Amino acid sequence: DKRISREKYLEILDEAMHALLNPSILIKNLEKQMLVLAQNENYEEAAKVRDQIVTIKDLEVKVEIDIAKLEDFEVFALAFKNSMLSTLRFVVQNGKIISVNSKITSIKNDIQWDKNEIYKQLILENFSMDIPLLANVIYVYEEFEDRVLLEEILSQRFDKKISIKIPKIGEKRRICDLAFQNALLNIEKEQKNHGFTIQKELKSYFGLENLPNDIEIFDNSHLQGVANVGAMVTYSANSWDKSKYRKFHLKHKNDYDQMREVLMRRALDFDKIPPPDLWLIDGGKALLDLAKEIIVSSGANVDILAISKEKIDAKAH
DSSP states (O other): OOOOOHHHHHHHHHHHHHHHHOHHHHHHHHHHHHHHHHHTTOHHHHHHHHHHHHHHHHHHHHHHHHTOOOOSEEEEEEEEETTEEEEEEEEEETTEEEEEEEEEEEOOSGGGOOHHHHHHHHHHHHTOTTSOOOOSEEEESSOOTTHHHHHHHHHHHHTSOOEEEOOOSHHHHHHHHHHHHHHHHHHHHHHHHHTTHHHHHHHHHHTOSSOOSEEEEEEEEEETTEEEEEEEEEEETTEEOGGGOEEEEOSOOSHHHHHHHHHHHHHTTTTTSOOOSEEEEESOHHHHHHHHHHHHHHTOOOEEEEEOOOEETTEEO
């Protein structure tokens, strides 16, 4: 008979609940278990326990916030590290997190890292006219220039007093700190998961100045000499960013002038849409030199690579 007594069951249950509410205890027990497995050369099981520890550490922030007995509010935090921007939003009601939204974006340089503008855009996007604002208080991790102005905008938009605060001490300060830590953790996870291996290899192999986190790729096409179009696709933060794809209707008919037209139009938009780390164009040395000339004249810091087909017996291969 493998059944246990009611008293033993309740004892085990109590220990489990205590561990769940105190992640550090659970982690310590798992670390002991992992050590025993490793000493017995059961490395596969030890690795599984190690992964459990990592998961619990990642969730520890959420557990601590879930058991906080606070009023309804929202929290926003930003983190910037290794050319990556992480934004995070907690929605808390009745002391429980009901929603967590996060996003990772590649940032080329410090010029794009405008904390004030990013906070404004982040908060306004989350509280448009068709999205109800249930809480009256928004907490942010840090001060930003237009915070008071944003309070006025939201108060008018929702016809009620909306406060945006930066807590200095206490539980709310701790929650804002935890939100920031989660935002940083998201960057670390992103870079750990993807490792930017391809980008690092590209930079090393071609001797690039920039780590190519943002890549813009250009090509032109036509239909029997008419319907001339150019296209730009964007690879950013380890994924294709379709929101930045562009199509250009072109006036010129030859490849050289078409590429000049496309690249010039893109370069003229650098003040609105910041330049990438790398341009990748379909063409040979002539188009490569053309692209370099345009980048130099724009004053931007963009690496350039060109891909052309090898010609054997006057045929492209």
